[in-house]
Amino acid sequence: MRTAAVVGSGLIGTSVGLALSRRGVRVHVMDADESAARVAAARGAGVCGRPPEPVDLAVLAVPPARIAQVLAEQQHQKLARAYTDVASVKSATAQAVARSAPHRPSYVGGHPMAGSQCSGPLAAGADLFQGRAWVLTPGTETSRAALNRVLAAVALCGAVPVVMEPQAHDRAVALVSHAPHLVAVLMAARLTGAPRESLALAGQGLRDVIRIAGGDRALWSDIVTSNAPALAEVLGELAKDLEALTRALRELEVHGPGTDSAREAIAQLLFRGRTGWECVHEPEHTSGQVTLSIPLTDRLGEVDRLVSAARESGIGTDSIRLRWSQTSSRLSACLATAPLAAPDVRRRLTDNGWQVSVEPATPSL
Amino acid sequence: MRTAAVVGSGLIGTSVGLALSRRGVRVHVMDADESAARVAAARGAGVCGRPPEPVDLAVLAVPPARIAQVLAEQQHQKLARAYTDVASVKSATAQAVARSAPHRPSYVGGHPMAGSQCSGPLAAGADLFQGRAWVLTPGTETSRAALNRVLAAVALCGAVPVVMEPQAHDRAVALVSHAPHLVAVLMAARLTGAPRESLALAGQGLRDVIRIAGGDRALWSDIVTSNAPALAEVLGELAKDLEALTRALRELEVHGPGTDSAREAIAQLLFRGRTGWECVHEPEHTSGQVTLSIPLTDRLGEVDRLVSAARESGIGTDSIRLRWSQTSSRLSACLATAPLAAPDVRRRLTDNGWQVSVEPATPSL
CATH class of the missing domain: 3.30.70.260 (ACT domain)
Structure with missing residues (x-):
């Protein structure tokens, strides 16, 4: 891996450029918005503009909905010998690529599991991917050469490659990333129009729950729309729990604190929540200590x-x-x-x- | 304010003891569990055990459901000249107190808006209340003397007193504290039984959304049950938004990304989420800058x-x-x-x- 192109110099593209440049790769930063490419270049993400000859790898860091089109254009213009993208949803991208890419063996779908609440090249950093998972979704047509180029880039970025099926990836991110985002949004939406007196009582708990609801709306609209099937499933299950919860609360409202089944339903939910919390927070296990x-x-x-x-x-x-x-x-x-x-x-x-x-x-x- | 008693030496009780002791108040720490009281005393929250004569103020830091009973007992035994509690739900407590308290003028309901994911006297700190809101819910029978004693204690703890009606308090905390907790729990509950491969992709966003779901289940079961009416209202509204969202997602699933009304519904929700987020996170306003x-x-x-x-x-x-x-x-x-x-x-x-x-x-x- 000696040369690379980054198409799209937002947070992720600029961070890839910074990480690869630091490891000695000659990176070309391209962006439809020249100003954004200049900023990324000024930060050290690479040189501005199209490379004179095909590079080893092109990383397409454009919005998910544009991947297939940009891939087709760049393959026609022979930008690189291998291509990957960074879109948060992989099945829809894979389908669009299958319909329009002139050369499928040189493309490997990808998704680095890293981000920031802030967007744009100024928020980028060479360490953004350090130690983070970077999902790759090679298809049956993907060439081994292309896969290895992408694996090399992932390694240079300090990330941990994880190979998955596009559908499995989409179900996973629906659960651990997209549904949490929408849950934060649903909670934050409740605050609009709330009395100032109530908001003054807000503490760190609320701030943490809704923190990610402040993210880039255009990007999230795109992500949510592209991953609709997997998201509908997770949120449909969540809605069932919510319905049971509100039913229990209304029962308590009508019958007072003595309703055993309602109390039991709430206790069960709190227990399952704690169990789910432990899946991610891994508390220290005291047995064997x-x-x-x-x-x-x-x-x-x-x-x-x-x-x-x-x-x-x-x-x-x-x-x-x-x-x-x-x-x-x-x-x-x-x-x-x-x-x-x-x-x-x-x-x-x-x-x-x-x-x-x-x-x-x-x-x- | 020269003497005080803290009944219940958990996180909040011990923190009150530490804060008041630091400001020169002689604090007596009482707990049904002697070990807990000893630990609080060893940390500097006060001396262990019942005071020899009535103190200026007793802070009842026992679980919400026990407040009325403990208040009645302590008033019978003349523990203090004024009483307050720290329960997270105020209407239910006020009703229970109205039914059973021998002397209502000396009681002022209270709720310091501070806490921690960790519980118990070891997690306590004298600075826990510094700069935080501390709601007081005096009733029409509350004496001015009692209110002033509690205000003095709140000031000594470095907190900001906020006087509210019990019902307004309960609606406010349902929105900014209890509903966020249950939303975190609902999201965390989705993670139980998820493939390890999926959980490996989890990042800081998910961790933040569900952080508070790890809290004390017995305490939260009590809180949720006591504030059922206000919570049912907030969560009922949230459920409507969630239903509209899942409907839009299923529409996209069936009809593909071209469904304008579904895209519009999602964009609207993301917009309202951002607006709610701004209510709490107050981004810098660029106009006038x-x-x-x-x-x-x-x-x-x-x-x-x-x-x-x-x-x-x-x-x-x-x-x-x-x-x-x-x-x-x-x-x-x-x-x-x-x-x-x-x-x-x-x-x-x-x-x-x-x-x-x-x-x-x-x-x-």
């Missing part, structure tokens, strides 16, 4: 000092329990830690004057 | 240096536009800034070697 026990005196500030010391060893307050013993009238702290980390944590705490004993490991379930 | 214009050369890294310099003056990338002039073949940057800040920003940039000119102010709309 080692417990370090530390006796405490009643000295003020001692607990806070221990919490700080634990945090320095990577142990959060979630992994600390304090116990009061009725028999000895003493307080002690229990720190849960991974078996491999335990000796190091213990040594650090002992060095700082804490008296640490190791409790038997909880058996792994 | 001053534009600073800075010519750029083609030197690599120049744009990045300007962006850094602008950031140091509090100007984010959202407020920077780059323009390419076809006639002069030159790139220039436009920074939008508030009129009052403009001279200072200009001076700083000029001091750093940038050539800055001021463009005429955009008239306020």
Whole structure:
């Protein structure tokens, strides 16, 4: 991979240019809006304008709905030996490409799982893809040469390639990206026209839930429209849960807090929500962990000092329990830690004057 | 305010104890679970156990459903001269208190708008309420003396008191706190049983949307149940939007991307979401702002240096536009800034070697 072209110098295109240029690839930045290409070039994403001869790889970072047309045009003009795109929806793109691309073996669908609330070349960064998944959706006609060029570019961007079927990709992003976006939008839409007095009570929770609702509307309209079937399925299931929830709430409204079935429905939903949350947030599993026990005196500030010391060893307050013993009238702290980390944590705490004993490991379930 | 009692030493109770103790109030920490009270005391929230004589104020930081009962018990035992609680739902509490409290003038309903994903005394902090709203819902029987004691405690905690009717409070928190929580839960619930391959594509957007779904389930079950009427209204409206959205998606699924009415429905929803997002995130208003214009050369890294310099003056990338002039073949940057800040920003940039000119102010709309 020595030369590349980036068509479209928005957030993603400019970031690809920055990442590849940093690794020594000669990148040509092209954009229908010359000003945008100039800005990307000024940031170091490459040189402005069409390359004099075909490059190794062209990355089409134009809006999803335009991919097939731009691919056809550039293949006709022999821009590159291989092509990929960065569209968030892959089945629709694959179908459009199948209808119009002059040369399908040189094209590999792609979707880097990275982004930002801000758009445009100024928000771009060479590190945008570092450690992130980058989905590739090669078809049966895709040549191995084209796939390898794209894999090389993904590696140069520091991303982790994940090969998937277009339909599986679309179902996955409907679930983990597009539905969350619309859920944020649905919640944010409730705030329009709310009394100022109510909005003044908003805290970080609401801000986090609706943060992504501030994103680029034209882009999202395009994404939502292109991924309609997969999205309709996820949101249809969500609507069923919502309907059951509002039914339970209305039941409580009419019959008061004594309605067991309504309470049970709400408890079940909260439980499933927590389970889903754990799928992504991966809380520390306490089974199989080692417990370090530390006796405490009643000295003020001692607990806070221990919490700080634990945090320095990577142990959060979630992994600390304090116990009061009725028999000895003493307080002690229990720190849960991974078996491999335990000796190091213990040594650090002992060095700082804490008296640490190791409790038997909880058996792994 | 010289003495106080905190009943219930969880996150909120311990934080109140820490905040009041820091300001010189003698705080007594009480909890049915002695271990929890000991931990709170060890952190500096006060002394453990019941005060020998009535204190100036008792803060009841027990679960919402237990407030009325605990208030009645403590008033019988003359724990304090005034009482408040910290429950997230106020109408139900007010009704329960009206039924059972021996002495209503000394009670003022309260709800500090602060919290944390973590619970318990270890997650508490004296600064938890700093600058946050603290709703008070005095009734017609509430004595001025009791209200003033609670106002003093709120001030000592660094919070901003907001007096509201219980029903208005409940509608407000249904919108800005409880509905967002359930929306996060509904989205998180969709993730249970999802293929690992799909979850691997999850990014920060999803994590933010569902972050609060990891919260204390027992507490939230209680909150949701107590605020059912107000919540049913907010979620009922949200369900209507969701229904229209899924209808539009299914229409696109059947008829393809050409369905204007479906596209329009989606665009409208995204627009309303953005408008709601602005209610809370308050983006900088560009009308009435001053534009600073800075010519750029083609030197690599120049744009990045300007962006850094602008950031140091509090100007984010959202407020920077780059323009390419076809006639002069030159790139220039436009920074939008508030009129009052403009001279200072200009001076700083000029001091750093940038050539800055001021463009005429955009008239306020």
